[in-house]
Amino acid sequence: MQKNYLKVFLAVSVVLLIVLLIRMIIFNSNLCNIIIAFLVLVLYLISFITLNRAAKSLKTVCKQVSNIKGGDLTVTIESRSNDELSMIGNSINIMLENLRNLLSLINDEAEEMSKKSVEFASVSDETNRGIKVISATISEIAAGSQETGGMAVEAANKNSQVFELAENTAEESKKVLESTRNVLQSAKEGQMLIEESVLVINDISNVTDNNTKLGNELKDKSTEVNGIVDLINSISDQTNLLALNAAIEAARAGEHGKGFAVVAEEVRQLSNQSQQAAKRISKIIEGMLLDTSQVVKAFEIMSKSTVSGVDTINKAKCNFESIVNSIEKSREKLQQVVTHANNQSKATNDLMSTVHNVAAIAEESSASTQTVSENSEQISKSVASIAGNAKKLSNMAGNLEQALFKFKFSNVRTLRVGFEMTNNSICYAGMERFGQALEKRTNGRYKLKIYHSAQLGTGMDMIEMLGKGTLEMTYPSFSTLACFDKRFMIFDFPFIFKNEYIADKVLNGTFGRKLLDMLEEYGFYGLAFAENGFRDTTNSVRPITKLEDIKGLRIRTMENDLHIDTWKYLGAEPVPLPYAKLYNAMRKKEIDGQENPVTAIYGDRFDEVQKYLTLTHHVYSPFVLMYSKKLWDTVPEDDRKIIIECAKEGALYTTEVNRKRVDRCLSELKSRGMKVDSISPDEMLKIKDAVKPVVDKYKNEIGKELVKELFDQIKKVEGI
Structure with a gap:
């Protein structure tokens, strides 16, 4: 607006000068005055032309600077002359180059700090866990x-x-x-x-x-x-x-x-x-x-x-x-x-x-x-504080990287995925494969940044970030989403899948796609399902080979009513307990057993405090890879197809890695002295009959039609 006012002012001034000059000629004014008026008019015209050119250059600079305001540091201010504005443009270009280099350096350092902080947090967690065990042992001593x-x-x-x-x-x-x-x-x-x-x-x-x-x-x-x-x-x-x-x-x-x-x-x-x-x-x-x-x-x-x-x-x-x-x-x-x-x-x-x-x-x-003992308790508190601070440092590093994402200092588009599992998890392996495929198929236009070990907060924190559009993807367990919709509890029903083959067919078929589409109601776009694994049972009392062996056992469960009722119907005494307290509770014999995937049982060395493992396969847990709907809508159509294909490849690799690890973990657990048992088909029928009331109790809450559709789909797959 200021540029237009300047043009109008100059135009009006020129018109007035011309009118004044004509009037002086008409009324035979002094020649000297006429010459002066003419010179003034010429000066005004020269000023008008000069200012107009300057205004155009300034407009170009303002337009490019407005892109910088949005965080795009990849712009370059063009300069075709050697005037002051060109000098300003060159200075801005140099400043942008320096900013790009600085932010690139900060980004690299932030990534390194993020990596080290995660390692530090992991070591601190392990140390904290060890110190807790030592502290408890010293207290006993x-x-x-x-x-x-x-x-x-x-x-x-x-x-x-x-x-x-x-x-x-x-x-x-x-x-x-x-x-x-x-x-x-x-x-x-x-x-x-x-x-x-x-x-x-x-x-x-x-x-x-x-x-x-x-x-x-x-x-x-x-x-x-x-x-x-x-x-x-x-x-x-x-x-x-x-x-x-x-x-x-x-x-x-x-x-x-x-x-x-x-x-x-x-x-x-x-x-x-x-x-x-x-x-x-x-x-x-x-x-x-x-x-x-x-x-x-x-x-x-x-x-x-x-x-x-x-x-x-x-x-x-x-x-x-x-x-x-x-x-x-x-x-x-x-x-x-x-x-x-x-x-x-x-x-x-x-x-x-x-x-x-x-x-x-x-x-x-x-x-x-x-x-x-008192000192060890104090040390335990100190180490716990260090572990907490390490997690905060990890979160700060993640937040710093998130802040840097507001600036565009490269032509490569970076997608981010966050989850709570560590860099040794099957999720990390699957997302690495996803990132490799994405970078290859887009010829380097896209890359994937993985935030593991809860760098960006808890699972729910990252889900909320997707809803706000401040994070592209997360990789939670599907049952985590039950807080949004009870229908997402559907895979918590006991013994719905006989084996992995049936689970694959259902999750990768029309029923699985239907569940992924439901996510859009809550601001997410579902990309793919992956395997978290069957949950199996360990205990320190006796082998479980029949229904009667479960009765009376104190089994740790998640804070999940459906899981709790399942164990009640089996005759056990369910004990809801945070996962972080599970190992010590088993060591102190406060509980008799627990249920988790084999990879978790092996990774957290539950065989040190549990003697018997039974492959009950009572619940199948899938991961779901989902994208922020707000950010998904900004992705070009052609790129969406590539992202979906690469996401499915990463999810499939997650499943493959999990199954290989399960076999290896079982072999290792046996070699470390853990007794591994299975349940005969006849006994399994008795166990399944015992938990049938769970389905009747929760099918209305989850949705009769959806439950019926799932069971029909399973029967269809089993009949193939």
């Missing part, structure tokens, strides 16, 4: 130290009693040893007496044997004497008979035979006397035989008794030898007991001193451990 200190003091008191008992035992053992020595001496003396008795008994046995032999010999002699007596009787009888015959012959001889008769009578009398003597001898011999038989029998009995006594005494001797040997061994053992008792008494005394020292040290250690 502190509690244990206090208990140990108390036990040590109690042990010291008990040990004093043990010491007294050990001393008493040593004294009593010495007395028993002395008694044993006396018993051993008596036993040895008894053994000697037994040995002497054995000798005496042996002598008696020998004498008895000899007497028995003599008795038998006497018996034999008596028998011989009886024979002699019998012979004498026989001789006496013969003599009597001979005397009788002699008397008869003497009687016959008369006087001549009287002397022979006298002899015969004498012989007869002598025979009778011999016979009488023989009878007496026989009676004596018979008495002797009877007495001798009794003596022999007595000697035989005595001999047998002596032999038995000898055997008994020999056995007694052997027993005494065994007794002496046993007592000797007992004495040796008792000597060892006494030695050990003395040593024990001494050791107990030393132990008592040691235990008292341990008790004192335990008390000091308990106090020190308590101090360490």
Whole structure:
């Protein structure tokens, strides 16, 4: 407007000068005045032409500067002359070049700072997690130290009693040893007496044997004497008979035979006397035989008794030898007991001193451990603060990069995608592939900038940025969007997909496209679905191979009513808990188990606190890649097609990487000692029947028609 006013002013001035000049000529004004007026007119005309040219140059500069105001630093101010405006334009061009270089440098530094801050935040998170575990462990140790200190003091008191008992035992053992020595001496003396008795008994046995032999010999002699007596009787009888015959012959001889008769009578009398003597001898011999038989029998009995006594005494001797040997061994053992008792008494005394020292040290250690525990808690708070500040630094770096995006200092158009997962996640791998494909297919006109690890805030923060048009893309879990629309909870139903093939067909088919189109109602354009994975179950109590194994287990769940009800119907005790607190809760046995994709179970080393993994595949979780609708509408139609194709390629690669990682993670978990189980088809039917009420409960909330359409689509795919 100011330029137009200037032109009007100059035009009016020229017209007035011309009118004045004509008037002066008409009225024969002074020639000098006419010349002056003419010169003024010429000067005005020259000024008009000069100012008009300057106005055109200034207009061009203003137009180009207005582009700079919008953040476009790629403009160049054209200058076709060497006037002051051209000099200003050249100065602005130099300034823009310097700004481009400066902003490019700042952008590079911001990217590097963003990268380092994310690494720092990641390390801080890991350190914070480790410190929390250490702090919890030290707290447990502190509690244990206090208990140990108390036990040590109690042990010291008990040990004093043990010491007294050990001393008493040593004294009593010495007395028993002395008694044993006396018993051993008596036993040895008894053994000697037994040995002497054995000798005496042996002598008696020998004498008895000899007497028995003599008795038998006497018996034999008596028998011989009886024979002699019998012979004498026989001789006496013969003599009597001979005397009788002699008397008869003497009687016959008369006087001549009287002397022979006298002899015969004498012989007869002598025979009778011999016979009488023989009878007496026989009676004596018979008495002797009877007495001798009794003596022999007595000697035989005595001999047998002596032999038995000898055997008994020999056995007694052997027993005494065994007794002496046993007592000797007992004495040796008792000597060892006494030695050990003395040593024990001494050791107990030393132990008592040691235990008292341990008790004192335990008390000091308990106090020190308590101090360490308090310090570790303080360190934990400090590290948590550092981790929080690291995240803030990461967010600031991301925000700085976001601020730099307001300036265009390159002809390459940069698209941004943000998510909460780290640069080791499957999301990052998929978006890297997306960026590579995008840059290649647009010949470098587009590139993709990836903000991972929540650099731009939480998942909901980034979703809100899409709604405002300050961020192009984000890559959340689909169920996150349930806060906008309950229909987006539809994939939280349990056991809707038997396998990945069916999930792929449904998500990449007409039903999946229908869900993506629903996003436009909330300011988003859905590009593609990708796999987050099936959720599986771990626990530290027992293997899960049937429905009954789930009952009573305390299972951590997300803050999701549908998930909570699912576990209730399975008979478990669901415990909603933030993911950040999950590991420690499992370590402290505050919960029995949890459910997550295998990649998360492996990545966060849940196998350290959980023994059993069951491939329940109870919920399938997809990611959704979506674009800000406000920014999508500014993308040229041809470029949209390229972006969609590249986005699908990145999403597909996300799925492929996830499945490869699942296989590798399962293998690694098994090698690290985790027991991996599956559920048989028959048992799976029982489990699915148990959770059917969940579908009935939530289908109205999600939408009957949509739920029916999903199940119809699944049946259709299963029938192919």
